[in-house]
Amino acid sequence: xxxxxxxxxxAGALVGGMSAAAAYGTVAKSSQMFGPSVYxxxxxxxxxxxxxxxxxxxxxxxxxxxxxxEGIKATFFQCGMNVHRLPHVAGDVAAAGHEIGNHTYSHPxxxxxxxxxxxxxxxxxxxxxxxxxxxxxxxxxxxxxxxWMGMSQVQAKLSLLSVMWTVIGYDWRWPAGKIxxxxxxxxxxxxxxxxxxxxxxxEKPDILETLKAVKEIVPRLRDHGYRFExxxxxxxx
Ligand SMILES: [Zn+2]
Numbered sequence: 609x610x611x612x613x614x615x616x617x618x619a620g621a622l623v624g625g626m627s628a629a630a631a632y633g634t635v636a637k638s639s640q641m642f643g644p645s646v647y648x649x650x651x652x653x654x655x656x657x658x659x660x661x662x663x664x665x666x667x668x669x670x671x672x673x674x675x676x677x678e679g680i681k682a683t684f685f686q687c688g689m690n691v692h693r694l695p696h697v698a699g700d701v702a703a704a705g706h707e708i709g710n711h712t713y714s715h716p717x718x719x720x721x722x723x724x725x726x727x728x729x730x731x732x733x734x735x736x737x738x739x740x741x742x743x744x745x746x747x748x749x750x751x752x753x754x755x756w757m758g759m760s761q762v763q764a765k766l767s768l769l770s771v772m773w774t775v776i777g778y779d780w781r782w783p784a785g786k787i788x789x790x791x792x793x794x795x796x797x798x799x800x801x802x803x804x805x806x807x808x809x810x811e812k813p814d815i816l817e818t819l820k821a822v823k824e825i826v827p828r829l830r831d832h833g834y835r836f837e838x839x840x841x842x843x844x845x
Pocket of ligand 1: 751
């Protein structure tokens with residue numbers, strides 16, 4: 609809950625004049641106000657999904673190498689603009705067997721945007737991900753977790769389910785130890801962990817703390833009996 613409250617706080621500042629209900633519907637991880645959305649699986653087995661947003665980036669290959677060595681399949685919510693810049697990295701993510709979701713083309717905040725704008729962002733990302741990886745995403749994650757009016761129609765058109773998270777690691781601003789402690793304390797069966805292999809559509813982002821945190825989180829969750837699944841797997845019974 610705390611993660612969504614913190615995100616809600618940011619959104620509260622952002623959306624100023626909105627009603628409390630609309631602000632809640634925009635950012636709350638359990639909100640269905642702007643289309644079907646999930647934030648965890650049924651939790652009937654001890655599995656967790658690691659998700660990485662804002663890639664692919666120049667640093668994604670280091671993460672792929674680690675996940676491959678550990679035999680872990682994760683889920684990457686990619687931005688179309690990053691796929692355009694680094695198509696071979698996007699292709700490598702797919703070739704390694706990871707799940708790929710849609711994180712818009714240019715990583716905008718969707719609040720107060722028109723339905724056409726939202727449609728263009730998700731449709732353009734869907735297209736380039738398909739072209740470069742051969743995968744048609746079935747999942748989306750809204751940038752900053754901000755959903756908005758028009759998303760349900762866009763989701764229906766592209767057959768995309770919105771995926772929020774059970775815990776977000778604040779890996780764009782915290783050191784590795786704090787990220788991993790925070791994630792580990794909030795991990796539970798069926799959980800979805802949000803981390804980042806990019807920083808928006810920035811070129812050559814520094815994701816060193818994220819990489820270090822992942823290398824702390826994975827062995828400790830395994831010690832606690834967890835196995836890793838993609839988001840689609842975690843959502844299934
Ligand atoms: Zn993002």
